[in-house]
Amino acid sequence: MATEDIKQSLKLFIVLSRAHKAISETTSQFFQQNGVNPTEFAVLELLYHKGRQPLQQIGSKILLASGSITYVVDKLEKRGYLSRVSCPNDRRVTYAEITQAGTQFMDEIFPRHEKHLHELMNVMTSEEKDTAIELLKKLGLSIKDLSY
Known part of the structure; x- marks a missing residue:
C-alpha cells in the first residue's frame, strides 16, 4: 500500500469523524432544548413512525445496548410519552407503544427536527447529497463484511 493512500484514508476518517461530531453536537443541543436526549428521541421516533415495538427489539433498531433501553423506556413512560403493553x-x-402525549410531542418536534437537519445538510446540492449517501453506504456495507 502506498503511503499516500494510507494518509488519504486517515484524512477521510478524520473528516468523517469531525462532520459526525458537528452534526451530533448540534442535533443533541436541539433535543436538549426540547427536553429529551438523543436516545429518548430515537425511541420516540421509532414508535412514532413504525408503531408499537417489542422492547427486546428496540435496541437493535436504534443501535443501543439492550440494558439502556429499559432505563430510557422507564423515563419516557414516567413522562407519559409511551406505555408498555403486554402481548396477549x-x-x-412486552411492547412499547407511543401515547397520545408522545404523539403530540413528536407532531410538534419532528417537523422542526427535519427542518433543522435540512438546514445542516443544505450546504450540499441535491446531487452531492445523493453521491454522499451512495458513497457512505458503500463504505458502511464494505466494513460490515470485514471480519477482524
Whole structure:
C-alpha cells in the first residue's frame, strides 16, 4: 500500500469523524432544548413512525445496548410519552407503544427536527447529497463484511 493512500484514508476518517461530531453536537443541543436526549428521541421516533415495538427489539433498531433501553423506556413512560403493553399471545413479550402525549410531542418536534437537519445538510446540492449517501453506504456495507 502506498503511503499516500494510507494518509488519504486517515484524512477521510478524520473528516468523517469531525462532520459526525458537528452534526451530533448540534442535533443533541436541539433535543436538549426540547427536553429529551438523543436516545429518548430515537425511541420516540421509532414508535412514532413504525408503531408499537417489542422492547427486546428496540435496541437493535436504534443501535443501543439492550440494558439502556429499559432505563430510557422507564423515563419516557414516567413522562407519559409511551406505555408498555403486554402481548396477549406471549407473556414473555412486552411492547412499547407511543401515547397520545408522545404523539403530540413528536407532531410538534419532528417537523422542526427535519427542518433543522435540512438546514445542516443544505450546504450540499441535491446531487452531492445523493453521491454522499451512495458513497457512505458503500463504505458502511464494505466494513460490515470485514471480519477482524
